[in-house]
Amino acid sequence: MTLTPKSPAPQNRAPPKLSPHTLPMALTMGDAAGIGPELALQAWKDRFHDRLPKFVLYADVDMMRAVARSAGVDGSLIVPVTDALAAAKVFDDALPVIPIPLAEPATPGAPTVANGPATILAIRRAVADVAAGRASAVVTNPIAKSVLYGAGFEFPGHTEYLGALAAEFWPGEPSAPVMMLASSELRVVPLTIHVPLKDVPSLLTFDKIVETARIMAASLKRDFGIPNPRIAVAGLNPHAGEDGALGSEDAEIIRPAVEALRAEGLDVTGPHAADTMFHEAARKTYDAALAMYHDQGLIPIKTLSFDEGVNATIGLPFVRTSPDHGTAFAIAGKGLASAASLKAALKLAGEMSARRSLASAS
Numbered sequence: 001m002t003l004t005p006k007s008p009a010p011q012n013r014a015p016p017k018l019s020p021h022t023l024p025m026a027l028t029m030g031d032a033a034g035i036g037p038e039l040a041l042q043a044w045k046d047r048f049h050d051r052l053p054k055f056v057l058y059a060d061v062d063m064m065r066a067v068a069r070s071a072g073v074d075g076s077l078i079v080p081v082t083d084a085l086a087a088a089k090v091f092d093d094a095l096p097v098i099p100i101p102l103a104e105p106a107t108p109g110a111p112t113v114a115n116g117p118a119t120i121l122a123i124r125r126a127v128a129d130v131a132a133g134r135a136s137a138v139v140t141n142p143i144a145k146s147v148l149y150g151a152g153f154e155f156p157g158h159t160e161y162l163g164a165l166a167a168e169f170w171p172g173e174p175s176a177p178v179m180m181l182a183s184s185e186l187r188v189v190p191l192t193i194h195v196p197l198k199d200v201p202s203l204l205t206f207d208k209i210v211e212t213a214r215i216m217a218a219s220l221k222r223d224f225g226i227p228n229p230r231i232a233v234a235g236l237n238p239h240a241g242e243d244g245a246l247g248s249e250d251a252e253i254i255r256p257a258v259e260a261l262r263a264e265g266l267d268v269t270g271p272h273a274a275d276t277m278f279h280e281a282a283r284k285t286y287d288a289a290l291a292m293y294h295d296q297g298l299i300p301i302k303t304l305s306f307d308e309g310v311n312a313t314i315g316l317p318f319v320r321t322s323p324d325h326g327t328a329f330a331i332a333g334k335g336l337a338s339a340a341s342l343k344a345a346l347k348l349a350g351e352m353s354a355r356r357s358l359a360s361a362s
């Protein structure tokens with residue numbers, strides 16, 4: 001079963017009344033029992049100090065008022081709005097919320113399957129508003145995958161769900177969602193994402209590597225403003241296979257893909273031994289790394305930049321970013337969670353949107 005509560009696809013994609021620079025970001029609540037709601041409030045509180053772009057939150061209003069009160073913020077500063085466009089006008093004075101009612105009250109740290117559909121609806125509504133020109137980009141708070149699977153969610157995570165929403169709301173436009181983790185230290189793309197490690201070798205193909213590296217190169221130019229991006233591709237096996245002695249995938253799949261990409265004129269190198277490609281000097285030799293599996297790429301960036309890492313979905317017809325961390329149920333509601341990664345996600349979404357709108361205007 002695919003949980004896609006139906007709201008109509010936008011009928012009218014007339015140009016928005018406000019320029020993309022003044023449209024709010026569409027920020028989802030994530031799992032209501034996780035740290036997303038308190039991070040959204042914290043980001044709003046710090047909006048001027050941290051020069052954050054305006055955003056509208058897709059969340060349960062009563063839940064947000066409870067979160068506000070427990071943080072010592074007047075609940076009346078949580079203001080329901082029916083339209084994301086109206087949100088930009090109230091953002092300076094109050095936190096605008098597009099109401100997404102929960103099925104039951106949320107308890108921090110105790111997620112429920114019953115609230116799964118609201119978590120999913122928040123994502124869908126945010127994407128629909130970007131498609132309708134009412135918001136400039138989607139920024140998501142963390143979801144607990146296992147909770148949503150229990151609610152019938154059929155996608156491994158946001159990345160794949162956003163790909164399906166892109167196909168629905170931008171029919172006919174190219175869409176191939178690719179996960180990129182980005183910080184000032186490192187940008188890295190995991191080729192395979194939420195799959196068991198034992199399945200990784202069979203999922204590595206020449207075509208997947210070539211397609212993913214092309215999407216990376218295009219995004220590094222379009223979204224990050226790097227005219228001639230350099231991409232370093234990791235090997236799969238220790239020492240990138242040690243000339244075949246430690247595995248065949250590096251020589252038989254990854255190297256031919258790198259050679260094909262280079263023949264296209266892209267600045268792609270590899271396969272590199274993964275254990276030595278993330279140290280400081282090595283990182284200076286490329287603009288983004290392509291890792292073969294989730295932890296190969298996410299361990300280095302979360303170790304280097306847990307506080308400011310951002311997860312961006314590239315290859316979509318719209319901008320989406322997210323903090324690099326998860327729901328952190330153990331600390332939810334305790335006032336311990338850092339909003340730094342969410343703030344970085346809001347800022348990066350603003351920069352990516354600005355670059356895209358500049359490129360489409362020229």
Ligand SMILES: NC(=O)C1=CN([C@@H]2O[C@H](COP(=O)(O)OP(=O)(O)OC[C@H]3O[C@@H](n4cnc5c(N)ncnc54)[C@H](O)[C@@H]3O)[C@@H](O)[C@H]2O)C=CC1
Pocket residue numbers: 035141142143144145146158311322323324325326327328329330331336337338339341
């Ligand atoms: N974009 C998304 O929706 C993501 C969702 N997840 C989900 O989150 C759930 C929990 O995953 P975990 O592996 O436990 O990762 P996690 O990131 O939620 O927690 C890992 C550790 O970091 C701490 N932590 C996380 N965010 C923090 C913050 N903002 N400030 C201070 N400390 C923080 C936690 O307390 C915990 O000790 C899983 O269900 C997973 O699917 C995980 C990563 C991304």
Ligand SMILES: NCC(=O)COP(=O)(O)O
Pocket residue numbers: 156157158159160179298311322
């Ligand atoms: N480990 C990264 C992660 O879980 C984020 O996935 P997604 O929900 O953004 O697809």
